[in-house]
Amino acid sequence: MLLIECPFCGPRAEVEFRCSGEGHIARPETPENISDEAWADYVYMRTNPKGLHFERWMHQHGCRRWFCVARDTVTHKIRAIYKLGEAKPALDEPKTEGEGA
Amino acid sequence: MPRPRYSIFSLARNALAYHQNWTEAWRSPAPKPHYKVIIVGAGGHGLSTAYYLAKEHGITDVAVLDKGWLGGGNVARNTTIVRSDYLFGESIALYDKSLSMWHDLSRELNFNTMFSPRGIVKLIHNRDGQREAERRFNALRLAGVDSEMLTPLQVKRLAPMVDISPGAAHPVLGATLQRRGGIARHDAVAWGYARAADALGVDMIQHCEVTGFRIEGGRVKGVETVQGFIGADAVALVPAGHVGVLAAKAGFRLPIESVTMQAMVSEPVKPCLDTVVMSPIPFSLSQSDKGEFVFGMSTEPYNSYSQRGTLPHIEEISANAVSVLPGLSRLRMLRKWGGVLDVSRDVSPIMGRTPVEGMYVNCGWGTGGFKSIPGSGWAFSHMIAQDRPHDLMLPFGLDRFAAGALIDEHAASGSFEAFK
Numbered sequence: 001m002l003l004i005e006c007p008f009c010g011p012r013a014e015v016e017f018r019c020s021g022e023g024h025i026a027r028p029e030t031p032e033n034i035s036d037e038a039w040a041d042y043v044y045m046r047t048n049p050k051g052l053h054f055e056r057w058m059h060q061h062g063c064r065r066w067f068c069v070a071r072d073t074v075t076h077k078i079r080a081i082y083k084l085g086e087a088k089p090a091l092d093e094p095k096t097e098g099e100g101a
Numbered sequence: 102m103p104r105p106r107y108s109i110f111s112l113a114r115n116a117l118a119y120h121q122n123w124t125e126a127w128r129s130p131a132p133k134p135h136y137k138v139i140i141v142g143a144g145g146h147g148l149s150t151a152y153y154l155a156k157e158h159g160i161t162d163v164a165v166l167d168k169g170w171l172g173g174g175n176v177a178r179n180t181t182i183v184r185s186d187y188l189f190g191e192s193i194a195l196y197d198k199s200l201s202m203w204h205d206l207s208r209e210l211n212f213n214t215m216f217s218p219r220g221i222v223k224l225i226h227n228r229d230g231q232r233e234a235e236r237r238f239n240a241l242r243l244a245g246v247d248s249e250m251l252t253p254l255q256v257k258r259l260a261p262m263v264d265i266s267p268g269a270a271h272p273v274l275g276a277t278l279q280r281r282g283g284i285a286r287h288d289a290v291a292w293g294y295a296r297a298a299d300a301l302g303v304d305m306i307q308h309c310e311v312t313g314f315r316i317e318g319g320r321v322k323g324v325e326t327v328q329g330f331i332g333a334d335a336v337a338l339v340p341a342g343h344v345g346v347l348a349a350k351a352g353f354r355l356p357i358e359s360v361t362m363q364a365m366v367s368e369p370v371k372p373c374l375d376t377v378v379m380s381p382i383p384f385s386l387s388q389s390d391k392g393e394f395v396f397g398m399s400t401e402p403y404n405s406y407s408q409r410g411t412l413p414h415i416e417e418i419s420a421n422a423v424s425v426l427p428g429l430s431r432l433r434m435l436r437k438w439g440g441v442l443d444v445s446r447d448v449s450p451i452m453g454r455t456p457v458e459g460m461y462v463n464c465g466w467g468t469g470g471f472k473s474i475p476g477s478g479w480a481f482s483h484m485i486a487q488d489r490p491h492d493l494m495l496p497f498g499l500d501r502f503a504a505g506a507l508i509d510e511h512a513a514s515g516s517f518e519a520f521k
Contacts, residue, residue: 001412015413019403021358040503044356044446048345050406073359074406 127299135332142340143167145176148294149478158486161302168310172291178440180397184282199476212293221282342441344464363410365437447507453498
């Protein structure tokens with residue numbers, strides 16, 4: 001189980017949180033002027049990396065506030081936790097050799 | 102190249118020779134410099150695609166590449182449930198084609214897939230669930246696919262372990278039943294397709310990770326691998342959980358996120374459950390031929406390529422199963438494992454073209470991969486051979502996301518948590 005450092009409440013167990021997927025996805029400024037493909041890209045397409053992933057999490061059974069997590073999708077190691085609106089921290093891409101088809 | 106047929110006589114003959122003379126089930130050739138079709142991923146879907154390409158379309162200049170060993174991914178990691186009780190017509194047609202093929206698969210492949218159509222009982226615990234079940238039941242009957250509504254007493258007759266008392270934490274209001282559904286032997290499906298495809302001339306190339314693609318003028322020319330460059334007229338991506346990694350190498354993104362789904366198995370006990378029991382609370386359950394209870398779970402809550410799940414999830418699923426089947430409470434668990442599922446945004450598969458010419462993708466099966474192996478390969482081989490989607494897979498193209506024509510199977514797929 002992950003121990004997650006909520007920026008507002010401190011370290012708590014994984015089961016208190018909800019992961020809401022990839023972060024840093026900006027809503028198009030003028031949706032009415034973009035193509036269906038560009039809109040689908042915003043709504044549905046995801047980077048889905050093996051390795052370093054920048055995500056949004058919410059402390060659902062705590063303060064219910066949102067924040068950002070940089071996490072490794074192979075080892076689940078949390079690399080950084082920062083607040084919404086802050087820029088992505090500069091982190092090295094981990095080596096992810098190993099399992100998988 | 103002809104292979105000796107498996108039969109009761111070959112078994113007896115080899116038994117008398119102390120099993121010293123069995124021949125290999127497939128060759129392990131070095132890759133040729135060029136193939137007509139390269140399939141990336143030697144799992145159930147990749148191998149069945151190769152088999153039907155050779156058998157139905159006469160294309161035998163085919164290689165199936167895998168990063169690891171053949172059949173070592175999700176086809177070896179699922180809970181082997183085969184059913185077609187989905188909600189929307191597009192899904193029902195595709196999954197039911199597959200279910201029909203399962204019934205004759207052992208004979209088709211000359212390999213015992215141990216398919217056991219023992220029926221799928223999907224429990225109903227509340228009135229919302231009742232409405233969902235009745236809607237699905239009606240959709241299936243309108244599509245001409247078998248489905249039955251059961252009363253609690255009928256559930257008790259089929260699966261006496263289920264607690265149907267009104268005071269239960271999750272009272273059983275009834276169930277749907279699909280009698281043609283069941284379970285099969287997971288490895289046998291991969292090995293059966295591999296052996297049958299090999300006999301038709303398809304090359305299985307294991308431990309051959311694809312590291313990149315050679316794309317010229319928007320058209321794929323071949324794949325870069327750890328064993329060198331291999332040219333190809335067409336490349337089919339069927340790598341399940343790792344499809345996003347390969348798509349990134351080819352320069353496009355997919356509406357897919359990779360998550361873990363776990364399963365676990367108990368110690369073997371005497372036969373006491375001869376049907377598959379599924380519940381939306383959630384858990385799924387069947388008893389294997391060896392007597393072990395096989396527990397299926399729902400998807401884990403965050404992206405992962407780790408092939409292992411979290412302990413809180415095991416606790417939750419165990420509690421769910423024990424609350425509905427109290428007799429399980431003293432079972433001891435033997436082992437648990439996880440697989441990397443490629444879950445699409447509408448929990449339906451993505452089959453068809455990619456932005457790269459000559460490159461096709463078959464992914465997003467997520468929680469429904471095992472049951473769909475025969476039908477998926479059968480339809481997808483048509484696409485590769487004729488560069489034209491088969492009618493069955495037409496609604497499942499990547500273009501449905503821009504068009505808004507989603508096929509939302511969250512309720513029927515087994516990914517019980519609405520994904521994000």
